[in-house]
Amino acid sequence: MTSPQTAETFHFLDYGYDPATGELRMSWSFDDGPPLVERLVFPWAPWPSDASRQAAFTQVMGLLHLVAGVSYYKAGLPPVIDTGSHAIDASTAVFLETLYSRGLAEFAHVNEIDLDGRIRFGITSEYPERVTDLALPDRALVAMGGGKDSLVSLEMLRGAGIEIQPFAVGGSALIAETVAAAGLPFIRIERHLAPELQQMNAAGAWNGHVPITAINSLVGLCAALLYGYRWVVFSNEASADEATLVDDHGRAVNHQYAKSLDFETRLADLLDDRLGDGVGYFSLLRSMGEVEIARRFAGLERYHEVFSSCNRNFHIDGPRIDGRWCGDCPKCRFTTLALAPFLPPPAIERIFGRVLLDDDAQLPGFQALCALEADKPFECVGTAAESRALATALAAREEWKDRAVIRHLAPRVETGDDTLEALLARRGPHHVPADVAARVRL
């Protein structure tokens, strides 16, 4: 296979869904190289009889093809992008250019590649295709990630009496266990990347972070149209808007771009243009920060022994650790910090199998969470202000103040107005539909 890095053009080839098997196939290529075929399998092979739902599904599947191409495009970054049979109107082109450039910002930063002006999706159509008469039942398909955030959403919706169906993309047994603990049925959508990607990576193709939540969001929207759910609910928080770092050219590099309000707004607007309000994509926790979410999760004891936020669990080929927490990564550190004000030390030890705040070897990692002497890590963690407020609050608690990490960290951080109480009270903008927001008491 020729190297994707020498290719002139990245081609979007075919996409299609087979109602007999529930398999969705999408393909791309570099120049005239072999097609790179990614497959998704929707269990029970759903297929709606209603023509407007079929038309809406075909549109959303087209968007998924355009978004999921990012995994392959990044391997070579060819100068030309050929969108093939897709009708790309101006707003779709801007949506894709923004997603590819901001969603690949960490990838570009780590690989020292300048993406400015490189990613261009040509306009091939004046208007977006529209489906106007979509009617889906008022019920929610909830994206599950195995961690605390999606479980908080699930319980908020359940508590409000809204019909819920958890789903996840990929084969994580751990996510399935959280859903089993919720006592709910589970839709697990298989995802198989093109096998050539692994070979290209091994041969030295460009590799790095991709905006995975954007891909999962479009898969969720396909599922909503196939299975019949009006709302696709994610659990992305206000804290995800903070850039992980600002580079030497003043550009924001955000590991969590696809979890940001900016991405959510752009995708929701695009869907509104094409499908009206027949389908709703939103994050239920958008108005809250990590601290408020942790406070709510602390009260959901039934999940304390089954959840995991540690991303060492979520590789495509399965977990790379024994147990649910590796105990030495930014997510393990941040989740400890966020839950500690709301749970007693024995409960923290039961969850994580240790108390990271007792281990002074962990101090540099906690400092990085506070953006002290280091950038924040490329991980899904809270804002630096949240970590500082948490450290300060723990220094005022008898049960935490003498722990090694808190003793060293707390005197070195300043919180200003961002105290724990202020962060708990703060609410930002969101796109939760008014009827849902009222029912969950947002």
Ligand SMILES: CC(=O)N[C@H]1[C@@H](OP(=O)(O)OP(=O)(O)OC[C@H]2O[C@@H](n3ccc(=O)[nH]c3=O)[C@H](O)[C@@H]2O)O[C@H](CO)[C@@H](O)[C@@H]1O[C@H](C)C(=O)N[C@@H](C)C(=O)N[C@@H](CCC(=O)O)C(=O)O
């Ligand atoms: C689990 C993890 O952190 N994976 C990142 C890691 O990948 P690694 O090679 O160690 O293992 P795999 O995840 O199994 O991936 C194998 C290769 O496959 C490619 N790939 C995978 C998924 C995909 O959608 N597209 C792909 O191209 C990629 O080449 C992999 O090397 O390092 C990779 C390179 O930096 C990261 O891309 C992997 O991240 C995954 C896509 C992933 O699922 N990460 C989530 C845990 C994650 O970061 N979630 C964010 C959401 C942020 C967002 O904006 O969406 C979060 O929790 O903040």
Ligand SMILES: Nc1ncnc2c1ncn2[C@@H]1O[C@H](COP(=O)(O)OP(=O)(O)OP(=O)(O)O)[C@@H](O)[C@H]1O
């Ligand atoms: N495999 C997946 N399939 C579908 N949605 C997912 C998947 N992984 C993560 N998500 C969703 O993406 C969003 C971001 O994931 P994230 O890991 O931050 O959340 P989480 O696992 O619920 O909580 P935590 O922050 O504790 O890890 C959440 O809405 C989550 O449900």
